[in-house]
Amino acid sequence: MRKRFSVLLPAAGLLLIAAGAAGFDQFQSGSYGSTKTPSLRQTVPPQLSRDGNFSVAPFPSLAPELAEGEGRAETQSFCSDCHSTRYITMQPPLPAATWDAEVNKMIKTFGAEIPDATAKKIASYLQQYYTPENRKP
Amino acid sequence: MEPWRGDLSRRDALKLLGGAGGLAIGEWSPAGAIFAQQPQVSKESEPFTGPGSNPHWNSVGPYVSEPQKAPLILLTDRPVQLETPRSYFQSAFTPNDAFYVRWHLSQIPNRVDLAEWKLKIEGHVNKPQTLSLPDLMEKFKPVSLTAVNQCSGNSRSRFQPRVAGGQWGNGAMGNAMWTGVGLRELLDAAGIKQGSVQVQFQGLETGSGPTGSGSNVFLKSLELSDSALDEAVVAYLMNGEPLPMLNGFPVRLVVPGYFATYWMKCLTWIRVLSAPDENFWMKTGYRVPDTPRGNTTPEEMKAGGVKTVPISRMPVRSFLISPDGSYKIPAGMPVTLRGIAFSGYGKIVKVEISEDGAKTWRAAQLGEDHGAYSFRTWEAQWAPKAPGSYTVAVRATDEKGRVQPDEPVWNPGGYLWNRIEKQEIVVGKASGGESR
Numbered sequence: 005m006r007k008r009f010s011v012l013l014p015a016a017g018l019l020l021i022a023a024g025a026a027g028f029d030q031f032q033s034g035s036y037g038s039t040k041t042p043s044l045r046q047t048v049p050p051q052l053s054r055d056g057n058f059s060v061a062p063f064p065s066l067a068p069e070l071a072e073g074e075g076r077a078e079t080q081s082f083c084s085d086c087h088s089t090r091y092i093t094m095q096p097p098l099p100a101a102t103w104d105a106e107v108n109k110m111i112k113t114f115g116a117e118i119p120d121a122t123a124k125k126i127a128s129y130l131q132q133y134y135t136p137e138n139r140k141p
Numbered sequence: 142m143e144p145w146r147g148d149l150s151r152r153d154a155l156k157l158l159g160g161a162g163g164l165a166i167g168e169w170s171p172a173g174a175i176f177a178q179q180p181q182v183s184k185e186s187e188p189f190t191g192p193g194s195n196p197h198w199n200s201v202g203p204y205v206s207e208p209q210k211a212p213l214i215l216l217t218d219r220p221v222q223l224e225t226p227r228s229y230f231q232s233a234f235t236p237n238d239a240f241y242v243r244w245h246l247s248q249i250p251n252r253v254d255l256a257e258w259k260l261k262i263e264g265h266v267n268k269p270q271t272l273s274l275p276d277l278m279e280k281f282k283p284v285s286l287t288a289v290n291q292c293s294g295n296s297r298s299r300f301q302p303r304v305a306g307g308q309w310g311n312g313a314m315g316n317a318m319w320t321g322v323g324l325r326e327l328l329d330a331a332g333i334k335q336g337s338v339q340v341q342f343q344g345l346e347t348g349s350g351p352t353g354s355g356s357n358v359f360l361k362s363l364e365l366s367d368s369a370l371d372e373a374v375v376a377y378l379m380n381g382e383p384l385p386m387l388n389g390f391p392v393r394l395v396v397p398g399y400f401a402t403y404w405m406k407c408l409t410w411i412r413v414l415s416a417p418d419e420n421f422w423m424k425t426g427y428r429v430p431d432t433p434r435g436n437t438t439p440e441e442m443k444a445g446g447v448k449t450v451p452i453s454r455m456p457v458r459s460f461l462i463s464p465d466g467s468y469k470i471p472a473g474m475p476v477t478l479r480g481i482a483f484s485g486y487g488k489i490v491k492v493e494i495s496e497d498g499a500k501t502w503r504a505a506q507l508g509e510d511h512g513a514y515s516f517r518t519w520e521a522q523w524a525p526k527a528p529g530s531y532t533v534a535v536r537a538t539d540e541k542g543r544v545q546p547d548e549p550v551w552n553p554g555g556y557l558w559n560r561i562e563k564q565e566i567v568v569g570k571a572s573g574g575e576s577r
Binding site: 045046055061063064085090093095096097098102115136 | 183185187188189190191192195202203204205206207208209212215216217218219220221246247249251252253254255256257298303305307308348349350351354355356357383386387390391421425
């Protein structure tokens with residue numbers, strides 16, 4: 005077995021730091037500064053019954069923050085009847101005419117019950133915050 | 142040299158001390174060598190892309206943990222739409238817990254009671270059937286096949302101009318071995334009546350829209366004369382395991398070669414029709430221009446009169462999976478390019494790669510053949526000599542002679558994307574010399 009000289013480590017470390025300052029640039033290490041990387045918690049396995057019911061936990065609800073502005077409340081309330089407002093924030097910036105068409109499609113094709121005035125307000129909200137001209141990250 | 146270890150042998154320690162003492166480091170680190178760069182800053186994805194094309198391989202949503210799933214990329218939470226991250230495509234089979242998810246309507250099952258659940262075969266038939274899961278598993282001969290399930294809108298975020306809809310990157314696809322009962326066998330058991338034209342599929346998914354509307358019920362139909370039905374399977378196993386709830390437990394329809402819109406999840410009603418299905422999801426949704434590649438333009442659409450047909454088979458596609466461009470490759474290092482290819486029209490017979498942005502091509506090696514409708518893995522050796530930025534491209538050819546084109550496609554639904562994929566890969570200097 006080889007002898008260990010761990011007592012020399014601090015001295016060697018100091019010398020290396022000195023060497024680094026003198027232009028030792030083969031590598032760089034020990035950078036742990038990032039606190040921004042988000043983490044995702046693990047889940048534990050559920051309790052399972054022996055009966056014929058096969059079930060899973062509720063699916064997570066992750067409604068996004070919509071842009072602050074006139075018409076936001078109506079948009080949240082009416083659009084959320086059928087789907088998450090992530091359908092809005094997921095879209096690329098869409099031209100004003102496309103937002104008109106989308107609101108129309110929800111009413112005429114999919115039967116969303118939205119009063120005319122409210123539909124106008126929702127379309128104009130989407131056009132105010134979700135087009136190529138005005139969409140913000 | 143390695144970074145600090147916990148303890149060193151006397152010889153190592155002395156060597157280090159001697160070396161550092163004399164600052165004899167020129168041999169490792171010639172003047173001008175570049176390692177002392179600032180550390181990289183890791184940036185979070187933007188919450189959306191556009192109005193240009195999404196430049197990333199996947200879509201840009203956050204990771205999310207859903208029941209029975211590994212962390213996947215969130216498109217929407219209600220109904221659930223999740224995309225599979227690129228690295229899962231390194232193997233031919235996509236793990237169930239990483240398999241992408243796409244539902245249309247918000248009321249999707251959290252619970253199925255198998256004591257009650259039955260598959261119904263009804264409509265224009267002589268002997269309507271009501272089959273429990275054990276009936277399906279025991280009364281019929283199990284068949285297995287491997288097939289790619291790909292969303293019609295996979296890669297929609299590539300479209301220019303962008304179109305509304307699920308903004309998928311490339312990860313709305315997966316490959317699995319499916320085991321179940323041949324659809325024709327079930328139809329034969331029910332006895333199709335003379336004069337039947339289509340067969341309709343319905344699962345347990347519903348929405349809060351008005352009865353009969355597209356926002357209330359999701360229904361898809363296929364022509365009874367379609368040869369795809371001969372290969373279709375009502376599957377109760379996915380990669381040898383029960384289907385995850387989000388992928389259609391207890392059974393889903395598998396239509397090899399066809400886009401996933403027909404692969405009804407939580408399949409519960411098989412309905413033989415004596416007249417063509419006119420419901421929203423056939424008559425309006427999931428239709429493509431009746432043109433080569435389903436291509437049209439916004440101008441033609443505005444002018445009107447573009448004839449459309451229901452979407453059907455998947456055009457040939459291929460992908461580079463690794464390296465993924467997120468790290469540099471040292472010049473001269475012989476790395477392995479890896480990826481997958483598939484086609485809804487049959488077996489992949491050739492995959493080619495290009496290192497110069499689709500100008501010149503050479504053949505890649507094909508991996509194991511798991512069947513005509515499966516992912517086919519491929520790999521190719523690549524030892525880039527000089528530092529620089531390389532555009533690696535990949536294209537596949539199927540047995541029908543269909544080759545991926547380098548032109549984009551555009552249609553209002555954002556369907557049928559199969560342009561040649563390209564990946565920028567940066568090669569860095571591997572030594573201090575001039576040559577590399």
